[in-house]
Every structure is written in structure tokens, then in C-alpha cells.
Amino acid sequence: MASLAMFTAQPVTSTDKIFIQLRTDIVEGFIPSGSKLSETELSTKYAVSRAVIREAINRLESCHLIERKANVGARIVALTMEGLVELYQVREALEGMAARLAATHMSDAEVADLNDLLSTHFETVQTGESYYQEAGDLDFHYRIIVGSKNHQLISMLIDSIYHLIRMYRVQLGMAGPRVTTAFDEHRHIVQAISNRDAELAEMLMRRHILYSKRNLERKLA
Numbered sequence: 001m002a003s004l005a006m007f008t009a010q011p012v013t014s015t016d017k018i019f020i021q022l023r024t025d026i027v028e029g030f031i032p033s034g035s036k037l038s039e040t041e042l043s044t045k046y047a048v049s050r051a052v053i054r055e056a057i058n059r060l061e062s063c064h065l066i067e068r069k070a071n072v073g074a075r076i077v078a079l080t081m082e083g084l085v086e087l088y089q090v091r092e093a094l095e096g097m098a099a100r101l102a103a104t105h106m107s108d109a110e111v112a113d114l115n116d117l118l119s120t121h122f123e124t125v126q127t128g129e130s131y132y133q134e135a136g137d138l139d140f141h142y143r144i145i146v147g148s149k150n151h152q153l154i155s156m157l158i159d160s161i162y163h164l165i166r167m168y169r170v171q172l173g174m175a176g177p178r179v180t181t182a183f184d185e186h187r188h189i190v191q192a193i194s195n196r197d198a199e200l201a202e203m204l205m206r207r208h209i210l211y212s213k214r215n216l217e218r219k220l221a
Contacts, residue, residue, distance in 0.1 A: 014048055014052050015052050015055045015056055015059075018046055018048055018052050018053065018056045019055075019056040019059050019060065021046065022042075022046075022056050022057075022060060023060060023063065023065065023163055024135075026060070026065050026076055026163075026167065027065070027135075027163055027166050027167045027170055027171075028170055028171075029167075029170070029171045031076055032076065033076050033077060033078050033079045033167070033171070034075060034076060034077070034078035034079075035075065035076050036072070036073060036074070036075050037057060037066070037073070037074045037075065037076065039053045039054055039057070057074050061074070062160075063160070063161075063162075063163045063164065064077065064160065064161055064163075064164045065077055065163055065164060065167065077164065077167075079167070079168060079171060079172065079220065080220070081217065081220050081221070084168060084213065084216055084217065084220060085213070085217075087161065087164060087165065087168065088168075088209060088210075088212070088213040088216075090161065091157075091161070091165055091209055092206050092209040092210055092213070093206075094153060094156060094157050095141065095144070095145065095157065095205055095206075095209055096202045096203075096205045096206035096209070097148070097150075097153060097202065098144050098145045098147075098148040098150075098153055098157065098205070099144055099148075099189060099192075099193065099198075099201040099202050099204070099205035100198045100199070100201055100202035101147075101148035101149065101150055101153070101198070102144045102147035102148050102149075102193055102201065103192060103193045103195075103196050103197060103198040103201040103202075104196065104198050105147065105148060105149040106147040106149075106193065110143075110147055111190075111193060111194050113143075114140075114143050114144070114147070114190055114193065115190055115194065117138070117140060117143060118140065118183075118186060118187060118190055121133070121140065121183065121186070122183065125179050125180060125183045135162075135163070135166060139166075140186050141165075142158070142162070144189075144193070144205075145157050145158055145162075146158075147193075168216055169212075172216045172219045172220065173212060173215055173216050173219070178212070178215045181211070182208070182211075182212065185204065185207070185208040185211065186208070188204050189201060189204045189205055189208060192204055
């Protein structure tokens with residue numbers, strides 16, 4: 001599955017490596033949101049050719065992390081209230097559907113692995129300070145999206161907007177008082193999936209994403 005390969009496969013070319021590095025630096029905020037990208041400066045910083053940087057930027061545009069404007073060039077997307085609301089409206093609907101499908105289609109072994117993943121996350125949130133999740137298979141939401149087994153849904157979420165969602169989550173929402181309540185919401189979603197209660201899993205996921213959106217709105221405001 002292509003969506004899985006983007007995380008599990010090792011980078012093959014220099015462009016692959018720079019694309020992944022740039023994507024990480026943008027999501028983590030090491031390259032500030034809204035900042036203009038210079039091929040010359042980036043090629044110097046990452047010690048690769050401008051052609052490699054140009055190709056990586058083109059690929060980042062398809063992830064919705066880069067936008068191009070006439071007479072301005074390529075910029076990192078800005079984290080805005082309007083962008084957050086629109087993105088999370090789509091996320092609520094699609095990830096709610098993913099949770100519903102996961103409750104039906106995940107194997108018993110996959111559900112057990114999801115419970116194990118949540119147990120490892122518990123160690124992180126015990127301090128109440130942070131709930132950082134690595135991209136891909138260590139991310140609770142990623143596991144459920146893949147567990148939906150719906151290739152169209154996986155493509156829309158992971159191949160298109162996954163890293164833009166992570167950009168908002170990582171830079172605005174993985175620390176503070178929301179940490180423990182978000183973990184509890186994850187726990188209830190997993191319980192619904194474990195019980196094969198598709199309707200409840202969807203409702204809980206949609207509610208969880210709505211609460212997360214409200215939390216991010218407060219931080220942006």
C-alpha cells in the first residue's frame with residue numbers, strides 16, 4: 001500500500017531524504033510557518049543541489065505544506081484560524097468514518113496492537129506535560145486510518161492532509177492541560193473499536209476531533 005510505504009520504506013534518493021527532512025522540519029516548526037522558501041538558501045543549508053530542493057518543494061506542495069503565490073514564490077503555509085476550521089471540518093468527517101470502518105475491519109491482532117500502542121502513550125502523558133506522537137505507525141490516528149482498510153479514505157487522509165494536520169497538532173496541541181483529556185478520549189475510542197461498536201467509535205472520534213479543534217482555536221486566538 002502506497003500510504004504505508006511513505007513511512008515504512010527507507011528513503012532511496014537524495015530527493016527522498018531531503019523531502020522527508022524538509023517535511024519534518026516544517027511540521028515541527030524548525031522552518032517557521034508562513035516563511036518564504038529560498039532554493040539557494042535551502043540548498044546550502046541541506047548541502048544538496050537546487051534541483052533536489054526544487055523537486056522536494058514540489059512534493060511538499062502536494063502535501064499542502066507549501067503554497068505558491070504570484071510574485072511571491074513558495075511559502076510554508078501559515079497556521080490560521082480559517083485554515084484550522086476548514087481542515088478540522090474535513091478531518092472530523094473523514095476520521096470519524098475511519099474509526100467506524102476500523103471497528104469493523106481491523107483484525108483482532110491489529111486491535112491488540114492498538115491497545116499496546118496506547119499503553120506506551122500512557123507513559124508519555126503521565127506527566128501531563130506533553131503527548132507527542134511520532135508520524136506514521138506510532139501515531140494513534142494513523143493506525144486507525146490505516147485500520148479502516150479503505151484505500152480511497154487512506155489516500156485522502158494520509159497522502160493528502162496528514163502532515164498538514166500534524167503541523168497544527170505538533171505546533172499547537174501536543175502540550176498543556178488538554179494532554180490528559182485527549183488521552184482519555186483515545187482510550188474510549190479504542191475501547192469502542194475493541195468492542196466492534198462502529199457507531200460509537202465514529203461518534204467518539206468526531207467528538208474528540210471537535211474538542212481538539214476548540215483547543216487549537218483557543219491557542220490561535
